[in-house]
Amino acid sequence: MPLEEVERRLREAYDRDFHFEEGRVLGSMCSKPEDIAVKYHALFSEANLGNRGLYPGTAELEEEIIGDISELMHLKGGWGQFVGGGTEGNITAMWIARNLSEKKKILAPESAHFSMKKATDLLAMELVDIPLDNEYRMDVDALEREMDGDVAAVMAVAGSTELGQVDPIKEISEVAGDVFLHVDAAFGGMVLPFLEDLGRWSGDWDFRVNGVDSLSVDLHKMGMSTVPSGILLLKERGYVDSISVESPYLTTKRNIGLAGTRPSGAVAGAYAVVKSMGRKGYRDVVKRCMENTEYLVGKMQDIGFEPVIKPIMNVVAFKTDRAEKIRKEMDKMGWKISTVRRPKAIRMVVMPYVTRKVIDEFTEALDGLGYA
Numbered sequence: 381m382p383l384e385e386v387e388r389r390l391r392e393a394y395d396r397d398f399h400f401e402e403g404r405v406l407g408s409m410c411s412k413p414e415d416i417a418v419k420y421h422a423l424f425s426e427a428n429l430g431n432r433g434l435y436p437g438t439a440e441l442e443e444e445i446i447g448d449i450s451e452l453m454h455l456k457g458g459w460g461q462f463v464g465g466g467t468e469g470n471i472t473a474m475w476i477a478r479n480l481s482e483k484k485k486i487l488a489p490e491s492a493h494f495s496m497k498k499a500t501d502l503l504a505m506e507l508v509d510i511p512l513d514n515e516y517r518m519d520v521d522a523l524e525r526e527m528d529g530d531v532a533a534v535m536a537v538a539g540s541t542e543l544g545q546v547d548p549i550k551e552i553s554e555v556a557g558d559v560f561l562h563v564d565a566a567f568g569g570m571v572l573p574f575l576e577d578l579g580r581w582s583g584d585w586d587f588r589v590n591g592v593d594s595l596s597v598d599l600h601k602m603g604m605s606t607v608p609s610g611i612l613l614l615k616e617r618g619y620v621d622s623i624s625v626e627s628p629y630l631t632t633k634r635n636i637g638l639a640g641t642r643p644s645g646a647v648a649g650a651y652a653v654v655k656s657m658g659r660k661g662y663r664d665v666v667k668r669c670m671e672n673t674e675y676l677v678g679k680m681q682d683i684g685f686e687p688v689i690k691p692i693m694n695v696v697a698f699k700t701d702r703a704e705k706i707r708k709e710m711d712k713m714g715w716k717i718s719t720v721r722r723p724k725a726i727r728m729v730v731m732p733y734v735t736r737k738v739i740d741e742f743t744e745a746l747d748g749l750g751y752a
């Protein structure tokens with residue numbers, strides 16, 4: 381194709397996509413990455429940490445950010461690596477738990493992300509859904525009833541996909557005892573530390589809880605960095621021996637993780653955004669998102685919708701029997717929201733690009749449907 385034609389075709393596809401800055405996507409857990417993240421992601425586009433020895437510079441950036449995020453999650457020592465996202469984080473954690481325990485059962489809350497189904501399918505493990513309490517957190521008594529000698533891992537969620545709810549991780553850890561405990565903080569990991577700073581959250585949910593063995597957190601969600609940017613943290617470095625394989629023809633003797641070639645531009649992108657925003661930068665973003673979430677709740681209540689739970693983070697769902705109908709009709713008007721199955725609800729994620737003006741326009745359009 382002539383270059384002009386190629387570029388025209390790319391532009392056309394780009395224009396057909398929805399873009400966060402247009403403000404009409406209210407159901408995404410990703411955000412427009414910071415400019416500095418995009419710039420340095422592009423600069424490091426050829427880097428491949430799968431063959432670490434060729435990229436000592438990028439490897440150093442990875443180590444530094446893993447160190448910073450470990451500190452944020454109160455992990456001292458341990459081990460961490462960039463992964464493709466929450467899915468790869470969850471699958472890798474379950475892979476380790478299976479190999480360490482040589483057992484097959486995973487106990488996870490009903491609210492767990494669907495990537496847990498992929499994990500158990502791929503690893504030929506068995507996923508047992510643990511029911512939720514009336515606040516939609518994992519029911520610890522129900523977990524206790526399911527604990528037996530076949531359990532390879534318990535997993536808990538810190539910031540559930542549908543409601544932004546946080547499981548009672550300390551209590552879960554007490555019930556799990558010595559069994560491997562994984563925390564999925566894909567979304568909440570870059571929200572909860574700053575909610576704590578703001579006095580909006582208290583209670584341990586990360587490596588401060590002694591029994592937590594692994595935790596995944598995504599920088600391409602509330603970390604404001606480029607896709608794909610997940611991080612998996614392990615309490616003990618030795619855990620990776622259970623999944624590492626010999627890689628004789630590479631610059632390192634053993635290869636660790638699901639991916640071979642690893643998309644490492646995202647590491648530079650993450651470095652750029654984490655270091656330039658710092659704790660204060662993220663705290664300010666979370667503060668604004670929470671204020672806008674509360675503004676959305678107020679506006680929704682004004683037009684007759686009630687939240688399923690008082691939002692803990694910037695994910696909020698509103699009860700309605702007509703969730704799917706509302707989603708479709710709002711979609712026709714260009715608004716992208718998502719739905720929750722249980723309880724039936726419409727769901728919004730108040731990402732940094734969701735402004736009060738957008739919320740006003742959205743609630744006005746929703747009110748016009750007359751479905752409250």
Ligand code: 0PR
Binds near residue numbers: 407409470493537567
């Ligand atoms: N764990 C939790 C708690 C999640 O919410 C998600 C994704 C994952 C794991 C999996 O993460 P990756 O998708 O990075 O592998 N949650 C959203 C979802 O699947 C992600 C999302 C992102 C949805 C952008 C919509 C969107 O526009 O629903």
